[in-house]
Amino acid sequence: MSVNKESVREIIEAIGGKENINTATHCVTRLRLVLNDESLVDKDRLEDIDLVRGSFSTNGQFQIVIGQGVVDKAYKILAEETGVESASKQDVKNAAEQKMNPLQRAVKTLADIFIPILPAIVTAGLLMGINNILTQPGIFMDESVVEAFPQWADIASIINLIANTAFTFLPGLIGWSAANKFGGSPLFGMVLGLMLVHPDLLNAWGYGSAEEIPTWNILGLTVEKVGYQGQVLPVLVAAYVLAKIEIWLRKRIPDAFQLLTVAPISLLVTGFLAFTIIGPITFTIGGWITDGVTSIFDVVPALGGLIYGGLYAPLVITGMHHTFLAVDLQLIGSIGGTFLWPMVALSNIAQGSAAFAMMIVEKNNDKVKGLAVSSGVSAYLGVTEPAMFGVNLRYKYPFIAAIIGSAIAGIVITIANVIAPSIGVGGIPAFFSIPANLWGAFFIGMGITIVVPFVLTLLFSKFQKKK
Template sequence: MDAMKHSVERIVQAVGGKDNIVTATHCVTRLRLVLKDEGKVDKDALERVDVVKGSFSANGQFQIVIGSGVEKAYGYLREITGMQHATKEEVKSEAEKKLNPLQRLIKTLGDIFIPLLPAIVSAGLLMGINNVLTGKGIFYPNQALIDVHPEWKDFAGIINLIANTAFVFLPGLIGWSAVKRFGGSELLGIVLGLMLIHPDLMNAWSYAEAVSKGTVPYWNVFGLSIQKIGYQGQVLPVLVSAFVLTKIELYLRKRVPEGFQLLLVAPIALLITGFLAFIVIGPVTFAVGKAITSAFVWVFHQLPLIGGLIYGAFYAPLVVTGMHHTFLAVDLQLIASTGGTFLWPILALSNISQGSAALAMMFVSKEEKVKGMSLVSTISAYLGITEPAMFGINIRYRYPFYCGMIGSAIGAVVITSQHVKASSIGVGGLPGFLSIFPQYWGVFFIGMAIALIVPFALTIVWGKSKKKSA
């Protein structure tokens, strides 16, 4: 019998048999199963299967990390269970039935922001290069490279323009992704997002100054005064507007004859949503976003040690639950409102800490499979992808996960005590320093050293003590 087929048979038995599998699909590295009862899963038996590199439950799906052979494994899974092919959307739909309202909200935010990550992370990396070129004290004392070598100035300017594009037109990206997630026409979502940052509107970054000077522009519509401001860099206005636009579009599509839909549906949906966005949705959500930003800023400025300790310790558990996606919106809001984020640097340290804890298991564990997985997953975590390390190694043995949390918390306290900020969202691992404002590099490198050394040492000591007491 084919070794992979035999392994898949063992997987099916370990997850409770074929009758416990509702539906299944796969991604690049993982089998994604919706199970009737996850309590029937035999984790020990599953981990003994050679091809299984880890497993975890998230968003109503039980996911099994296979690696490059996942497509072949999925083929055998369908053969063994007699299951028809299911798309990712069908599996997600089935999985969502098992989620409570809060989990659905978190998953929705994840579905909206995850597709944007390539653009945002790429922008962050490019802004990091710009930071290197324009940061004072990196190459020359009290001077930037472009000050000493003016020929680099325009080169840095072009890089900055390319990097800033994703953030300047962020509402357009969010509009596309949000309307797509809600089931509407993606093109209308792009138009909606760009409409909220139209050049005829006053730039959102000038709003506070305009308020103080009393120069905020207004539309006068039949006696109703409407602020003529844009929502550059804002998250909530376009999210809520996208939801409203989709509901109106779907409502009209059900009632307008097909022959008239092209002429009526999009114009009416955009017109109604546009007026609602500028009259109600925009002002209200702008105020809510400002309040959320102010709350985070107050905590991390007035109580930086407590804020850093809590967020540093519990970011990894947030990843396990999927709730970390909600903080991406907060990061983007902080960057738009204050010019930088103090949350993202902690994320980078948390990822490094979990990677270091996984690396220590290479020296603690006697299992060759664990040794191999720990090295690969550590590299992944150091480059910003922690799921293999956390789900494949750390959570499986528990104490490495706790050691990672401790290291992350200590590192976070150090950097938040000095108010370290990132100018953008970048690669959340060792290359993360590129996104940090250069004046904070020294402190951030200390935080990185803590994240590298403390979890590794704690895991080694904890692991050795467990062996002695066994």
Template sequence: MSHDFQRIAARIVEAVGGKNNIQQAAHCITRLRLSLRDERRVDGETLRQIELVKGHFSNGGVYQVVIGSGDVERVYESMLAQTGLQRATVADVKASGGSKQNKLQQLVKVFSDVFMPILPAIIVAGLLMGVNNLLGSPGMFIAGKSLLDAYPGLSGVWSLINMMANTSFVFLPALVGWSAAKRFGGSEILGIVLGLLLVHPDLLNAWNYGKAAAGLDGASLPYFELFGVLHIEKVGYQGQILPILIATWVMSQIEQWLRARVHNSVQLLIVPIVTIVISGLLALAVIGPLARHLGMALTTGLVHIFNLAPVLGAMLFGALYAPMVITGMHHMFIAVDLQLIASQGGTFIWPMIALSNIAQGSAALAMFLVARDNNDKSMASTSALSAYFGITEPAMFGVNLRFKLPFYAALTGSALSAAVITLNHVRALAIGVGGLPAFISIVPQHIPMFLVGMLVAIMVPMGMTFALASRIRAQLAAA
């Protein structure tokens, strides 16, 4: 189905108060992000009636118009052409609204700005790792055997996919270093170098560090000996987030301080060398060890809380995750998931996120069957499909939140399915697509119980939405 993107963009510009009311404009996967001079000039009712617009709201000084994956890029390009606005990033738009954000929102913004650019690499790695887990898991397809045992010719494919899957996780600090340096105003190439420094082959990886720390097989921790007084552990930080995140912030501050004081004629010679030497030394000697212990404490504390009250914790998370998507706070959980994977060997958070997305999609799918208007049906069907593949904004803003009851049904299904998988200790080995394909990233032995949780996330929202059909139809008639 073709759309007149020029006309849609023009109507959106008019509904948000005209081009003179727009300071900056950017877009993410599904939404236009606008920094407006006066949000009171927005005509919300007109905006909602525009073709492709599935919802709109303001959060932290940024006005967001939900359109959907793919279409949002075309609307954005048309908007730039019509208004003469300069192309901007989401970080630029958020920065212009930063004065309206509290400290928590600003912290969430940092996590969002750092992790969103590298998320495709993490998801691809998670999916490939999931495929490898299925190939190598005994009993998954053949009783008592893995596919590798039954078909040894697959070993080469397994090894190749395993290398591809591990790359993003092994060199994760380099990815974070690049993105964080860009966010903190440092040199992106120095951010990559600092990240690679923390995973250098001369440093012990997590497995060998554990053996050396425990003294197994006569192993002991190696050190850098500096001037006979300073001893720095030769330990790497593969797959870890906090060390490189903090170290890159420090590196960016050092670089900016030097650039402001070193003469232009010798900046290229002095600034990179001094920046890397100082920040690298601090990263290995101070920041890395402290951040490692902080990350371990945070993940251990989170695991302990869920162990004490698994049902309560899971149901609260399942019910609150979708509202956190609305505020943008969900971006923080990428770091939590990666820290859990690095320190615990798997994450119990990401499976609940995947089920929350499925629950939103299921409520939208039920609305497709409940609604009688063709426009409502079209919106519900496309939104449900999007949510089933991990993009929930169209389903939430275009369908479920619009009529409220389907949204509550989705939250209920998410909470109950989260409790089911938490009671059965379901874990994911990696982050993948947060929807129906999510089972690929689950620990193979846990896949059957995850599928049970998935069934709950589908049936409960659909059943509740059908049960409330008469009230929802009354809302539709009044809309």
């Protein structure tokens, strides 16, 4: 696809002119703009432009899908035509944040913390899936692969160690990312997170079965020596406190003394607070969150599957889906697995199936047909934004068809108690992160999200044409 000044000028006019652009940057595939007034955007005109493959607004940013290898050229022309200064992605995020309400800012904060560590978590999930294939019986034969071929046992053991590292030291990853987000030193945040899972502490997973809980006696105060393996809230709150203490100290201590004072004081104070106040309180709150989420699925599993399976895609539109990554990790740490993430994987597949159906519905429209194919493949591999915003939401009924298929599949796999001990790629490869004994139920759900949205989109298109 060629990029020329005329097509970029059309984009500028369709989004309300250069005066409507506050800040601009781009990522691998999209122009990411903060507009002064998004109501001035003529979406129909914008998406009729050959260069544009879709557009959507999220978290205060108006994003225009251009395509890899082309978007950087389009951005350079846009900058020349509008005179907008080149901005970093953080500048755009900061500008967008000014338009958000408190809830949106809270969701964005969680997203900014968890998205940077997501590749490590997904990689760990995939590797754990490979380990499951090697160690679980009944997949290829009655015995497991390592039982039938003992020479594979040590290879499986190394894979398991590599896979478990991200989850074993999850507070370290969260501490690094959270401290960075809150304005502190990422290194201090990582040390804080690792401190909470130190080997000298009683492992949190063995807390319930421990005969005796080791304690500290701190000036007459008894503090349990318990780690926070797999916990999310303790390190999030502690990292916030650490960052604020560090910022406060750096403003007041001369530069010459900061190396010797800021880190020791920050970590010492936060460490005491983490083990005496923050940890116990947030551990309890985390338990309440886990109990609250699981109670719906325990009492009426079908209802929980229907609600979450159907509502996940609409949550993506608002950006609130990022909050559930924290819930998934909390569930994995508390009960050993998450029943939410498998529905996320199926929701992604459903969006891809609906997009693929639009390839047939719009067979005479080369632009939509091409976008439907590429975005459908992307959704099947876990990235749904191109399918959702570029195709399904544009025509509305494919999005509804995808929600229906996802909700039905959610009911099926929830009733079957499908659970994932880790988070992997949220699409077709998701089964690698599901225990092999649950593959049958998950594959049924996957079949539903492949067939139902596809068929419903074709049927709905017939009614649309009759109107």
